Amino acid sequence: MLTNLYVKDFAIVDNLDIDIDSGMTTITGETGAGKSISIDALGLCLGARAEAGMVRNGADKTEVCATFNVKDNQTAINWLIEQDMYEADQQDYIIRRVISSEGRSRAYINGAPVPAQLLKSFSSHLVNIHGQHAHQLLLKPDYQLDLLDQYASHKHLISQVTMAYQGWHKLTQELKQLEQEKSNRDARLQLLEYQVSELDEFNLQAGEFEQIEEEYKRLSNASTLVSDSQFCYNLLCENDEQNVSSLLQILVNKLNELIRYDANLANVSQILNEASIQIDEAGYELRDYLESIELNPERLNEIDDRMSLAMTLSRKHQVSASELHLEHQRLAEELKIIKQSDEKNEHLQHEVEQAKNLYWDAAKKLSESRAKSAKDISKKISKSIQTLNMAQGKFEVQINASNKMSKHGCDEIEFLICANPGQPLQALNKVASGGELSRISLAIQVLTASKIATPTLIFDEVDVGISGGTAAIVGQMLRKIGESTQVMCVTHLPQVAACGHNQMQVVKQNTKTSTQTTMVKLNQEQRIQELARLLGGDVITSNTIENARELLVC
Known part of the structure; x- marks a missing residue:
């Protein structure tokens, strides 16, 4: 406190x-x-x-x-x-x-x-503060609903409704966004399906273009490779008259003879001897290469066609031929995402429906709690205002169900009053006078205050x-x-x-x-003086003092 x-x-x-x-x-x-x-x-x-x-x-x-x-x-x-x-x-x-x-x-x-x-x-x-203008707020539907909820003390139910509403609203906005993008998505889907199908059919693998480009150069220059490789092979070791291998062997033999006279030539002889071995190895490699080379015009035409198509597709997609495989993957992934969006749309529709059902279940429990409290508070406020000089007064909280979803639930609250016998219950703002409104407001505030912790x-x-x-x-x-x-x-x-x-x-x-x-x-005596002033104004008499004393005793 x-x-x-x-x-x-x-x-x-x-x-x-x-x-x-x-x-x-x-x-x-x-x-x-x-x-x-x-x-x-x-x-x-x-x-x-x-x-x-x-x-x-x-x-x-x-x-x-x-x-x-x-x-x-x-x-x-x-x-x-x-x-x-x-x-x-x-x-x-x-x-x-x-x-x-x-x-x-x-x-x-x-x-x-x-x-x-x-x-x-x-x-x-x-602290809970009840202001002097509460009776003016009493005419507002939102304030009436808040008063009923305060009296009902069902914050947990309001929280459940609010959370359910927010969940439903978020999903609804996502679904709305997806549906707004659907027309653009459909057009893009048709294009992607065509492009991906075309690239699927071509089926260029990672690094394949570089490989066929290398093979194309080899096949298109096969004749030159054969003739020039044969020339090199002959010059290296196959020419009967003179070749590099035999000349090098002559040099090695000659130096080996000279080493007998000067050992300083041993290192040169060693180097040339190793070179001779390398020359022989190169000769074997050239021979095997010549045996592997073949002229294959059919394969050359096949590769030429595939390279031409790769170049055509790369220009169409505005990428280099070597990047075409990556572009294929990117477009396939985009197509997958768009198709998933359609699946997500269906899934979201299901989630929205589930969220709506969850909301209405929570809203129903809140409405039931409000209805129970409305009945109770109506009786108590009616009894209270009858003691506040409205002997025949009757008060009722009317709850009207609504199909409109909100974070506060689906109830529309209206406070009704009948101040005089024989009259029907009517809305506060239509029949209550200022004094009556003040008394009703006070009765409600006192009643709800007892429910606030x-x-x-x-x-x-x-x-x-x-x-x-x-x-x-x-x-x-x-x-x-x-x-x-x-x-x-x-x-x-x-x-x-x-x-x-x-x-x-x-x-x-x-x-x-x-x-x-x-x-x-x-203190006690000062209170009597102050009450006397409130009773009699500026002029305080023995009568007002006595009246004040009686009031204080009561």
Whole structure:
């Protein structure tokens, strides 16, 4: 719960440091004194949007600190554990927000800097604020649905519906994208099928073009290869009159004779002897080569045709003939992907249908939960507004099923009211007066507040538009909630203020150069004086004092 609120240089607040007790605390003050400023400051501390205009005139910055005891707040503890900010031996956590006069904002939890969005996340487990304009929101269908869901406490069902809707929507968008591309894909498919079929038939293998190109050169020059190789072979070792092999052997023999006279020639003789052996080896190789060479015009024509077709296809696909095999693979892969896209289209259609069924199953469970809670809340609000000076009032939450899918489910909610006997139930915006709307709104807020797990509830002038005996009932309703939950209530009604376990007064002080607002705790006697002021205005008489005393006793 909230245990302390510190505010410095916020709007017209110079300095405020006040401890907050458990139970129901009412906040009162003269009109225009700034009773809601403390609530606004707390809202800023809990992550509301910061503006430079919030900084008190003449100050450099605004600072707001709120201290919360989380000892019995397991959801807040779980959040702190998830953020790695929980300390087992610590119960009090301080939220601090600083706004500079330029509008820059900084936020902290126990001194650790955090984004403002994180404050909002944390504060949702600490405080729930009901504003004075809630009765205006009550006419909006989205707000009505939100109120019903708060009362039903079925976040898990809403989460399931939201996730199912998002899954269905994502698949639907993918399918839509595929279908939009289908016409282009079909045209490309026809071209690819022709191209790949043509290349499949040609079936050029990796490295094949280089091989047939080499073979073509050999076959087309076979005559020259035979004649010139034969000439080289003859000159090397086959010519009867003179050949390289025999001449080299003569040289070796001659040098071997000379070695007897000079051993220095041994190395030369050795080199020439090795050369002679290499010459003989070369001769054997040339002989085998000559025996392998054949003139094959048929094979030459065959290779010529294949090379010509390869060149034709390479020009068609604008690649070199040596890259044609890779182009064939690329086109075949693209064709495969396009065919898979058609298969994916069919598969996606099936997935979309499954996702839709999953959504409707989740939406049905949510609708059933809403219907059950709608019946319950209708009875309780009808009973509540009857105690708020609408003796014959009847309230009903009507749920209309819709075929339209949304992340909130498929239900359309409408709040109906019958304020007078003999009249049919009609939509709030058609029949409810301002005062009736305020009472209905208050009844709903009090009822839903009892279902919300946050340990601190704040009601900011939610009793606008009611008075007299109705106000006393409202005060008793809020006090009952305060018996189990910390309640802070900004009010202008003495009947409500008197029901608080504690009371604070907001006072505005004006000087020639400045305006200041302060808030102080009231003791028993001070509460009687403040209630008397609320009852009688500026003139406080013994009668108003006595009436105030009676109110406080009640």
